[in-house]
Amino acid sequence: MPALTPIEFTGQHAVEGYGPGFFRVAGRVFRSAVVIEADRVTPWDGLDQIAPLEALAGRVDVLFLGMGAGVDIPxxxxxxxxxxxxxxVEAMASATAARTYNVTLSEGRRVACALLPL
Incomplete structure (x- = not known):
């Protein structure tokens, strides 16, 4: 499992790790797609379920959309x-989206990521 940049995230939900079929966020393992914000983590059914993405409008400035193992076009x-x-929306591979989300979150910006499994 790739280790991510060691940044302190006091009271924020950061991606702590990922691998085939899972994401670890705030000490919990999710074995599905997931939407992550600084203060919440939501299991997600993927691109066919847009309500969790719509709910981000007005709460975040940018959504990093992780398209899985590759860089598919949404x-x-x-x-x-x-x-x-x-x-x-910035689309990229899920591993890249997780790392970019963490760095941007550490800068104090209003961000979220929606990650499809690797």
């Missing part, structure tokens, strides 16, 4: 819909 209509809600 559906255009999903990105357009979230953009219309004022939510900026």
């Amino acid at each position: 559906p255009r209509d999903l990105i357009a819909h979230l953009d219309a809600l004022g939510l900026r």
